[in-house]
Amino acid sequence: MNKLPLRAWRSTTSEPSLRRCVSKIGGGSASATNLLPHEKRRLDTRESSTGVAACPHLAEQEDAANASRIHATSEWQNALPYNQIPGPKPIPILGNTWRLMPIIGQYTISDVANISSLLHERYGRIVRFGGLIGRPDLLFIYDADEIEKCYRSEGPTPFRPSMPSLVKYKSVVRKDFFGELGGVVGVHGEPWRQFRSRVQKPVLQLSTIRRYLQPLEVITDDFLVRCESLLDENEELPEDFDNEIHKWSLECIGRVALDTRLGCLESNLTPDSEPQQIIDAAKYALRNVATLELKAPYWRYFPTPLWTRYVKNMNFFVGVCMKYIQSATERLKTQDPSLRAGEPSLVEKVIMSEKDEKIATIMALDLILVGIDTISMAVCSMLYQLATRPVEQQKVHEELKRLLPDPNTPLTIPLLDQMHHLKAFIKEVFRMYSTVIGNGRTLQEDSVICGYQVPKGVQAVFPTIVTGNMEEYVTDAATFRPERWLKPQHGGVPGKLHPFASLPYGYGARMCLGRRFADLEMQILLAKLLRNYKLEYNHKPLDYAVTFMYAPDGPLRFKMTRV
Numbered sequence: 001m002n003k004l005p006l007r008a009w010r011s012t013t014s015e016p017s018l019r020r021c022v023s024k025i026g027g028g029s030a031s032a033t034n035l036l037p038h039e040k041r042r043l044d045t046r047e048s049s050t051g052v053a054a055c056p057h058l059a060e061q062e063d064a065a066n067a068s069r070i071h072a073t074s075e076w077q078n079a080l081p082y083n084q085i086p087g088p089k090p091i092p093i094l095g096n097t098w099r100l101m102p103i104i105g106q107y108t109i110s111d112v113a114n115i116s117s118l119l120h121e122r123y124g125r126i127v128r129f130g131g132l133i134g135r136p137d138l139l140f141i142y143d144a145d146e147i148e149k150c151y152r153s154e155g156p157t158p159f160r161p162s163m164p165s166l167v168k169y170k171s172v173v174r175k176d177f178f179g180e181l182g183g184v185v186g187v188h189g190e191p192w193r194q195f196r197s198r199v200q201k202p203v204l205q206l207s208t209i210r211r212y213l214q215p216l217e218v219i220t221d222d223f224l225v226r227c228e229s230l231l232d233e234n235e236e237l238p239e240d241f242d243n244e245i246h247k248w249s250l251e252c253i254g255r256v257a258l259d260t261r262l263g264c265l266e267s268n269l270t271p272d273s274e275p276q277q278i279i280d281a282a283k284y285a286l287r288n289v290a291t292l293e294l295k296a297p298y299w300r301y302f303p304t305p306l307w308t309r310y311v312k313n314m315n316f317f318v319g320v321c322m323k324y325i326q327s328a329t330e331r332l333k334t335q336d337p338s339l340r341a342g343e344p345s346l347v348e349k350v351i352m353s354e355k356d357e358k359i360a361t362i363m364a365l366d367l368i369l370v371g372i373d374t375i376s377m378a379v380c381s382m383l384y385q386l387a388t389r390p391v392e393q394q395k396v397h398e399e400l401k402r403l404l405p406d407p408n409t410p411l412t413i414p415l416l417d418q419m420h421h422l423k424a425f426i427k428e429v430f431r432m433y434s435t436v437i438g439n440g441r442t443l444q445e446d447s448v449i450c451g452y453q454v455p456k457g458v459q460a461v462f463p464t465i466v467t468g469n470m471e472e473y474v475t476d477a478a479t480f481r482p483e484r485w486l487k488p489q490h491g492g493v494p495g496k497l498h499p500f501a502s503l504p505y506g507y508g509a510r511m512c513l514g515r516r517f518a519d520l521e522m523q524i525l526l527a528k529l530l531r532n533y534k535l536e537y538n539h540k541p542l543d544y545a546v547t548f549m550y551a552p553d554g555p556l557r558f559k560m561t562r563v
């Protein structure tokens with residue numbers, strides 16, 4: 001049986017289970033104080049004397065004008081002062097930081113998920129978690145209307161605090177390489193807007209996405225062949241099957257961002273082969289960045305061994321990106337343009353439009369940095385839900401059998417468009433078990449939220465995993481029901497579904513850049529898998545845990561049989 005996430009969280013709110021979580025997370029696999037785990041964001045430590053982070057990108061004069069405009073509104077004047085927002089009270093000197101300390105504290109700083117759930121139960125729809133030494137206040141918002149309001153008023157350069165180690169790497173250690181072109185991850189204000197506007201169109205264009213259907217299908221076929229070869233005598237996949245899912249997602253992102261087949265799905269890779277080194281580097285990044293940023297942040301002051309290794313690892317990724325983007329540029333130069341047929345690849349589009357291969361290299365690096373773990377953790381969750389929900393699996397299988405009577409039929413976009421149930425299943429897993437447990441914004445203007453005056457610089461947290469499971473916003477929220485996402489003509493059931501309660505890819509100008517690729521990759525994998533195989537899970541039920549992201553915690557020993 002699957003646990004319902006909200007209940008599961010509630011049941012883990014006692015101190016011992018929190019501690020259990022602490023030690024697991026302390027091992028370096030957890031997300032941070034931030035709520036966007038795949039960026040491993042941490043709070044911006046540039047803060048004012050009030051403990052509130054200042055956004056460095058706002059001109060002071062503009063700030064003052066905005067502030068007085070907002071302060072003149074009746075909404076602001078009728079709102080309650082910031083310090084009246086409920087929340088755990090800081091104690092002198094230690095503030096609220098003690099609550100996050102091991103042994104004496106109730107919470108762990110790396111356990112935002114549980115903190116978030118606990119705070120909501122205790123304090124209500126808006127909670128101030130302030131007094132964090134060296135950090136701005138966190139403002140947890142559990143009201144979907146207010147979340148909508150925040151997103152809709154965020155302006156052209158939304159500020160999502162990002163991983164400080166990457167910021168230092170890009171802006172200090174390798175300033176020689178990045179210069180003014182930081183990319184999108186960990187970059188803010190005008191530099192972010194400029195870079196994003198240069199790459200957003202080719203990345204999100206439907207013609208680009210369509211072009212990758214066939215190449216990603218080939219990779220997925222190879223993956224399924226590999227899965228078959230890994231089955232044991234009980235037709236079960238190995239304990240470390242999640243590693244195989246990582247390899248699949250790495251191979252997919254290599255095809256999209258580097259225009260190449262990396263070879264990660266080959267069997268018998270030698271330790272010094274490039275694919276194995278790439279797999280190792282991706283694993284290293286997954287396992288150690290959180291430790292670097294949470295457990296051992298001394299690299300901020302001197303280069304620790306972990307930091308040195310991190311820099312080496314990042315240099316390796318940069319080298320890989322440079323190598324493949326250079327090859328693509330060469331191909332473009334030497335190819336006769338009149339012989340070029342069909343839609344150019346993403347990399348080709350960016351190189352041709354920007355006339356600067358560095359933009360393509362930095363884009364590729366960003367896509368790789370955030371496009372491996374997010375999608376692989378989401379797939380682990382999808383497969384576990386399918387394997388443990390045979391009735392739902394059967395519904396998806398029936399749909400696929402109807403659309404693909406011959407299981408070898410190549411996928412097409414019109415076929416994918418008709419896979420309503422499969423897509424609804426994906427949405428429902430995201431709603432109940434949101435892989436990225438939440439999102440957040442550093443407020444760039446004073447705002448009224450839930451009737452309180454909130455100063456700019458506060459970090460608003462939108463805990464999707466909680467709001468997506470609130471009865472107030474979703475009818476019968478504790479029931480897994482993909483049909484809630486379907487239109488009536490496709491078998492949908494009417495009910496409440498607040499559009500801002502479950503936002504797996506965020507929202508607005510800063511929304512996930514890879515979302516269309518993520519959807520495409522997941523749909524291809526599930527369609528190919530469920531058309532041809534039955535998936536079962538016959539072991540001890542797995543709990544979900546917020547390790548790096550919210551995903552089943554344990555060996556995914558699925559039984560995979562041909563149908």
Ligand code: HEM
Pocket residue numbers: 036160184185196253366367368370371372374375378435436438439440503504505506507508509510511512513514515517518
């Ligand atoms: C199921 C998988 C994924 C989930 C749940 C996910 C979720 C998210 C979320 C919540 C954000 C923050 C959006 C915001 O601030 O409003 C984000 C940002 C981002 N994602 Fe994803 N993502 C996924 C897969 C991917 C993939 C496969 C790629 C690359 C191909 C990717 C690339 C990015 C990038 C580059 C950003 C930063 C955008 C920016 O700051 O401008 N993501 N993602």
